[in-house]
Amino acid sequence: MVDIATRVYNHNWKIDPIVRSLIDTDFYKLLxxxxxxxxxxDTQVTFSLINRTTRIPLARLIDEGELREQLDHVRSLSLSRGEGTWLRxxxxxxxxxxFSPAFMEWFEALKLPPYHLERVGDQYELTFEGNWPEVMLWEIPALAVLMELRSRAVLAAMGKFELQVLYARAMTRLWEKIERLRRIDGLKIADFGTRRRHSFLWQDWCVQAMIExxxxxxxxTSNCRIALRRDIExxxxNAHELPMVYAALADTDEDLRQAPYRVLxxxxEEHEGNLRIILPDTYGTAGFLQHAPDWLAGWTGIRIDSGDPVIGAETAIAWWKSRGEDPRNKLVIFSDGLDTEKIEELHTRFVGRVKVSFGWGTLLTNDFRGLVPNDALAPFSLVCxxxxxxxxxxxxxxxxPNKAMGPAAEIERYKRVFGVGEQVAQAVVV
Amino acid sequence: MVDIATRVYNHNWKIDPIVRSLIDTDFYKLLxxxxxxxxxxDTQVTFSLINRTTRIPLARLIDEGELREQLDHVRSLSLSRGEGTWLRxxxxxxxxxxFSPAFMEWFEALKLPPYHLERVGDQYELTFEGNWPEVMLWEIPALAVLMELRSRAVLAAMGKFELQVLYARAMTRLWEKIERLRRIDGLKIADFGTRRRHSFLWQDWCVQAMIExxxxxxxxTSNCRIALRRDIExxxxNAHELPMVYAALADTDEDLRQAPYRVLxxxxEEHEGNLRIILPDTYGTAGFLQHAPDWLAGWTGIRIDSGDPVIGAETAIAWWKSRGEDPRNKLVIFSDGLDTEKIEELHTRFVGRVKVSFGWGTLLTNDFRGLVPNDALAPFSLVCxxxxxxxxxxxxxxxxPNKAMGPAAEIERYKRVFGVGEQVAQAVVV
Structure with a gap:
């Protein structure tokens, strides 16, 4: 039986909003x-969208008016009572x-600040300027909006049957991955795929498939709205933006050298347990660990987010040992470019030696590779x-080095200050 | 579980087409x-839309661009294989x-001819010109498009919850009518509500409710698409357009007087049984019957579509008796402005005296009276x-006389030719 009211309602939408909640974002952004x-x-920051996959002509694919409507919709959002209750x-x-009452009061009153959007050739220049705590909350919704508008642009040309088959294939693919992962004894894995998801509904489906x-x-899941909605953790x-901004604010080379530790x-002071996870790679993992203060070795674990993950984890294990810690009590979180095979491989290699867990991102929530002509739905590397x-x-x-960012002269200075030598370039998967 | 493919597909529609099939029309139009x-x-005819409820400012309610899109969509339709198979x-x-093979071949190749649309004040002037067999097929889709665009214009301002309640109320109302009708022993009733339905989905729902x-x-149901879809009869x-056009083509008063009989x-020659139903009121029921040839008294029945239905049916009964027919073998179909109470009343009065059946139209498929502010969804009297x-x-x-149509001088001439005297005016319900 068709539900006529729902049907009428659906076709009355002025737009189909992509981001419908301020907590449709990664939990670590809120932390x-x-x-x-x-x-x-009061730190004044500028966030900018960067499409690292320049062969994807975002400004040709996505209508500027639609993009503005979606971003304006994000600006209209504020925390709902239920979301506030859930966070508190x-x-x-x-x-x-x-979350402290002071933070929650601020957050409950927040609307996101203005954006600056300009078309430059086939790409969009999308930037956000203002107070750090406000501006930084644009990152995930901006990425989610652009990723999903790109998906929609491709899907708009498809028939109902094609769409049915497309999603049937994507579902089958994910389910086969899950069936492989199910065989890994002692696996611990989370969804980290909000920022580069195919769409909100698809991420939500992926999470439900993982639950089952x-x-x-x-x-x-890293996504607060889905965590709330599906009643999961x-x-x-934390992420690179903390050491990056702290470092930029440093007045001297010595301040700069200390900045990543000051972040931690x-x-x-604020966090303990599972939240005390070191993200050591912002200015090179090896140097960071070598010069780290001893108290950092007492932290719960390390997240490996770039470079060869095997080298990263081995470096961490060696470091813990050198500081008198038993790596078997430590957690290594892999979160860079993961897919089933790599998860199996890393798990096999490190299980028993450290506690291992995985933050599975783009290839969980956006593996539409090869499913449409010209691979037009393949995920791509968009960051903010x-x-x-x-x-x-x-x-x-x-x-x-393929993930390095910043003015060339500054990159050289940072490399000198942090003693970063030759690095092995790795293809950026997604 | 959300069906993502369907969801994506629904939101990709350029338009939400109202009429999606050439057989989303009344069966008698095809006959x-x-x-x-x-x-x-080869008769050249002009059909025109006439809004008899001029207080409804259709051109202010309905966007001209949307109306054109819907009408253009109707013009893009042709008979599908399944529809052709069903008709054959x-x-x-x-x-x-x-339906003869010759007619089916013609119909299967048909697309509807162009329309002429112009805004005149707060109303639309919508006309169709060309060969009679093609142009006449515009009547029902044109009405259905306008009725549903008007519904949509009102629904667009409503929230999801309001819509849910609206349809819940309309459903409840119809179900209560059906429960009353269920008590009428020997009732025979059909859906005649295509032309002035609230929407296609709503008519389809009404039919399903009647079935159950x-x-x-x-x-x-008079609607072929719904008959096909729900596997019912x-x-x-036939309708007034046959005598109206035959009469207009008459060269003399005597030809004119004979025109309604020539139609029949x-x-x-083509039809028998249940299809031999006289529609006697085009130029006055009393005169039509009085001057009717004897062979017409052998027909199956009469449809009463204007005037006081009791008088109409009594006139028919008296006529059958005067021609030596037993009215108990004859069928009277009531089809004008029906609702539950009138159906009960007519059934009670005529059951046992004639065979009675009902063609229930607007108040079956569009009884949204009093359900929204300003009664903005109440049905109104639109004809083509x-x-x-x-x-x-x-x-x-x-x-x-409130249903009379045509130039005043011609109306006078017709009244003279057909001997129509004083008529009792009745409010046109819908």
């Missing part, structure tokens, strides 16, 4: 936001009241990063 | 079309091959009629 809101609220009342990693297919091996800790000092702080450019090196 | 195609294929293969009133609620008392015989002569044939104006008198 970082709270930390920034407390420690660096939820237990994250066993801890109650993760993996049971306890699926430990949660929200997962995440601030973090240390802090490019300056208080007027100074930011720099990211990471363990993969 | 008449075949007769016209055989007997008067179905048994209508127990008769096989109701009335069982065998529900004898079918398609119902209908042509009809008589032949206004000229081979350059001569058509005239309709009917048994209700």
């Amino acid at each position: 970082m936001c709270q930390s920034i809101h407390r420690n660096r609220p 009342g939820n237990t994250f990693y066993g801890k109650r009241q993760m 297919g993996l049971g306890d091996a699926f430990i949660g 929200a997962i995440g800790t 000092e601030d973090w240390h 990063k802090a490019i300056s702080a208080n007027g100074r450019p930011t720099v990211k090196l990471s363990d993969n | 008449m079309c075949q007769s016209i195609h055989r007997n008067r294929p 293969g179905n048994t209508f009133y127990g008769k096989r091959q109701m 609620g009335l069982g065998d008392a529900f004898i079918g 398609a119902i209908g015989t 002569e042509d009809w008589h 009629k032949a206004i000229s044939a081979n350059g001569r104006p058509t005239v309709k008198l009917s048994d209700n």
